[in-house]
Amino acid sequence: MEVPVHFLSQLWSFISFLPFFFLLLILGLVKAAIIGPVVLCIILFGNSAVIAGLWLAHFVWTYYCVARSKRLGLVLKILVLVLLPAPLVLWPVVGVVVSLLGGIGYGFFCPLLATFEAVGENIPDKFYHCFVDGSWSTIKGSCIIVQDFTDFCFHSYFSFMDELMEQMPADEKPMDIELLKLPGCLLVSGIGVPVDVLMITAVAIWKSPYMLFKGWKRLLEDLIGREGPFLETVCVPFAGLAILLWPLAVVGGVVASFLSSFFLGLYSGAIVYQEDSFRLGLAFIVSVVSLYDEYVNDLLYLRVGSCFPRPIYRRNMSSCLERKSSGDNDKNDSNNCREVSYRSKLVSQQSRIWKQALHQYKEMQVWGWLFKSCEINGRILLRDGLIDVKDVEECILKGNCKKLGIKLPAWTILQCLLASAKSGSSGLVISDDVELTRTNGPRGNVFDWFIGPLLVMKDQIKNLQLDENEEMSLRYLFMKCKNETPEEWDNTEFPSGDHVRRAQLQALFRRLQGVVASMSRVPTFRRRFRNLVKVLYLEAVQAAASGSHIGGISNLGKGDKSLMGSEDGKELKGGEEIVDVAERNTYDNGNIV
Known part of the structure; x- marks a missing residue:
């Protein structure tokens, strides 16, 4: 400083x-x-x-x-x-x-x-x-x-x-x-709750003075150096208030640790049930105290590790340690061991600083990219007759958006997967200068639930090595067919007659639609998709009245090169709207926000 x-x-x-x-x-x-x-x-x-x-x-x-x-x-x-x-x-x-x-x-x-x-x-x-x-x-x-x-x-x-x-x-x-496992689970949970509540609360109280003075030290350094919350003049009074109220944050941390210790103690019963071992449940009761202590040390920049013992409470952890001690360097086994070690250890100080140095894309940015691309692809599909105006009317008037609300976002994401597979990217190519990976993607379960499966599907598409003719045929097949059996494609223009290849693509289509069906349950999805459909409907009606192309789009059969799509040679980069028609999305009545 x-x-x-x-x-x-x-x-x-x-x-x-x-x-x-x-x-x-x-x-x-x-x-x-x-x-x-x-x-x-x-x-x-x-x-x-x-x-x-x-x-x-x-x-x-x-x-x-x-x-x-x-x-x-x-x-x-x-x-x-x-x-x-x-x-x-x-x-x-x-x-x-x-x-x-x-x-x-x-x-x-x-x-x-x-x-x-x-x-x-x-x-x-x-x-x-x-x-x-x-x-x-x-x-x-x-x-x-x-x-x-x-x-x-x-x-x-x-x-x-x-x-x-x-x-x-x-x-x-x-x-x-399994009823036979329940007595052991209940017994271990009964032991784990009082032990873990007592030990974790004691550790939290013991480390609370460190948290108090470390927090004050960091806030005062930021105040003198005009960094962090003190960087903007407007935020300085609020940050100064944080210095005065920091003891309340410390008390809140101790209370939160006390409350969470009940659930950690109860989880020991789940370990007994999952591993079918009374001994491993008792081991978790001891290990969770060590894990909590290491987490606090990492949070407060204290010494690495913990002074408490950490016995093995998972069988796969035991097998990894045994292979490591025996010198077995099989590649697959070592990868599994690293994965288990990664999941069981807490993030170190160095890795945390490395993550903070990267630009992290937020969930709302990815969400906005998806709907913007759906709008652009919807215009293209309407122009080419792959979406009927009746489908749009049914979604607006009757609220029946099952077809349009699933297939349009799924096709949009499929365009992204095709572009990402071609580019050889380790993540998802959103636009020319935006690539979403496990490193810069949203933190937490959102990435694992939604974007993680998409990365798997991207690798599957890459292994299929689709040619240009097959990619051009996918749009019609995806939008018009149910994709339940390979025989559905017999009377279509799909170039390949390999039924195994067709079944693989159809299975990928169904999984992709399943992912979109899960996305559609997010509360903001229906509102934003309804607003998107209103835009498409108004442009479709205006285009039908004037006899012009929808959205001014001409020959753009291959225009969607990424999840963001492209229109008239312009792309949406970094989540910012630089397409001319995108300005119409910020209207007030039923606006896309």
Whole structure:
């Protein structure tokens, strides 16, 4: 940490900014006091009405789906049916409380933060935006929250339940509980909860002074060096408040550790069930304390590792260590061992700094790329007759978007997979200068759930080595055929007569549509896709009336070279919209946000 050269001038700039900051704070609080109650009423009453209106349907349909499900074994099904009343009865209470707290937080902080953001460097007419920003936009945002919540309760939930009743493959066994394992699981969980709660809480209390002084040290260094939260002048007062309230953050960390220790102790019973070993469950009770201690050391930049013992609690971990000690350097085994080691160890300080140095793409960026490309590909498919205007009308008027809502995004992603396989990229080629990989992709389960399977499918496409004629035929086959049997393609113009190759492509199509079906359950999907379909419908009607091409697109059979697609030779790069027609997507009534 180095003191900046113009520290005194920056300090004077900060002091002179304080009166201006307090005026902005008062203005933001006044806006929050006016807008907050309106937002709270919209979110609270809107979500509560949805919960109350659909509660009986949720209750009955949940019981019906669980009772009819073939995916649950007899014992597990009986247990679920017995325990279901508790969450179903608590759901309205939890939903109303969360809506209340969320409405208060959203209605208070959005106008307040928007007031400070209005004085940014690149914002013209700052005085006007200080009063306007965060007012109407926050009210519209609360309506969007209620709309997305309604979509989730009315569409996504029933879609999840319908999937529970689907037929199972012949080689798949239903999930069930082995009753003989339950006594050992309960016994180990009974031992693990008091032991882990006591030990983890003790470690958290022991490390809390380190967390307190390390946090203060880092915040003060950032204050002097004008780094981190103190980089922007507007954020300096808030960051200074963080210094004063840091002890509360330390107390919150200790409380969070105490609460999480209950679940860690209970999970020892799951280890017993999964590994079918009472001994390994006891080993997990001891190991989880070491894992927690190492996590805290890594978080506070203390010494690497832990002083607590860490016995092996997974059989695959044991086999890896045995092969490592015996000197067996088989490539596949070593890869498996590295994977197990990676999953069991915490991220080191060096790897964390390396990840922070990379540009991380957020989930909303990837989400926006997908819908922008769907719009461009939708114009192309409408122009070529692979999507009918009737399909668009049915989606808008009747709400039946099963065909359009699955096949259009799936075809868009398939275009990305084809381009990525050709380029030899290790990830997904979004555009000419954007490549989404495991390193720069969104963190957490989102990547593993959605983007991870796409990387597997990309490798499968690469192994198939499709030629240009086959790629050109895929568009018609994907959109017009059910793709259930290889014989469906007999009367088409698909160049290859190899039924194995056809079956592989059809299986890939079905898996891709399954991934999109899971994406469609995300609350924002239906709203954004409806807005997209409205744009396509208006352009289709205007094109039919004028006799011109949809969206001004001419010969673009091969225009979609990436997930972002291209139109008139222009591409969307880095999540920014540089296509001329893209400006129409930021309309207010039913806007794509």
